[in-house]
Amino acid sequence: MERLWPHKGGGMRMLNLSQVQTFLAVIDEGGIQSAAERLACSQPAVSQQLRKLEEFVGVPLVVRNRSRAVPTRDGDLFLPKARSLIASADRARAVVSDRRLVVHASGNVGVYLAPRLIAVFERDLDRPGTVDLVITTNRHAVDALIAGEADIALTEWSEDHPAVEWQGWRREKLVVIAGPDHPLAKERCIPRQALLDHPIIGGEPGTGTGRALAGMFGPDAGRLRVARQLGSTAAVKEAVKAGLGLSVVFAYSVAEEVKAGTLTMLELEEADIFKTLFIGLGRESPQSSMARRFATFCLASA
Structure with a gap:
């Protein structure tokens, strides 16, 4: 599920909710490896999704280190919006799937x-x-x-x-x-x-x-x-x-x-x-x- 977003080069880009879910998994699980296990995908796939999201918003969202992945200051600002986006998507899906x-x-x-x-x-x-x-x-x-x-x-x-x-x-x-x-x-x-x-x-x-x-x-x-x-x-x-x-x-x-x-x-x-x-x-x-x-x-x- 995606959301259109304007960017400097003109036209529209799209916010990909799969990338938002990946960001939340990394923060909630505390690392790339644990996020990959939760999402049932490879670690490189998680890293790629996170990188694409950061490219979209134009700032780093996660500090990656050996002990734990934590949100940057911008990541902290984005975090509640990310949770709201996923919750809205789940509610939209439920309207149809529960019919x-x-x-x-x-x-x-x-x-x-x-x-x-x-x-x-x-x-x-x-x-x-x-x-x-x-x-x-x-x-x-x-x-x-x-x-x-x-x-x-x-x-x-x-x-x-x-x-x-x-x-x-x-x-x-x-x-x-x-x-x-x-x-x-x-x-x-x-x-x-x-x-x-x-x-x-x-x-x-x-x-x-x-x-x-x-x-x-x-x-x-x-x-x-x-x-x-x-x-x-x-x-x-x-x-x-x-x-x-x-x-x-x-x-x-x-x-x-x-x-x-x-x-x-x-x-x-x-x-x-x-x-x-x-x-x-x-x-x-x-x-x-x-x-x-x-x-x-x-x-x-x-």
């Missing part, structure tokens, strides 16, 4: 996966309340990330953008669900074409499920009888329970209902359907940023 991480997640991911991930992440950090979770649509999550309103997006699809870095996160199985009284409920496995004969709840174009169905049926996707657009998996499940049609959802989102017998899970004869979930973050996010740490944690937990 809560904002995660926008699409509906299913936000409801069924993100809360547990966040709980473990915060527990590992020993910092409860570090993450703000916003549950929204895929479209809004992507837009929030591009606009800088979100640090992380957890979505069911990705979208190329120069400012965004996407990583495939996990592959999740999609299943067909039916109400317990549906004509297909007693079938364990059905042909894909059977979906064309019954109303489909959800899966409208543009949604994550809609994209999966389009990929599965190709040109025949237009023959699907998408009957109702309910906006949430919870509403879809209730509609299916009521016998209004079939639906295609993430297997993890109906595990409890299938176990309780309120919904039936149907396999497809042709092949299982999987959908990749994505993590998006700013391409310029530093490696040390909380966004990078959270993304790395999610990938390791997949």
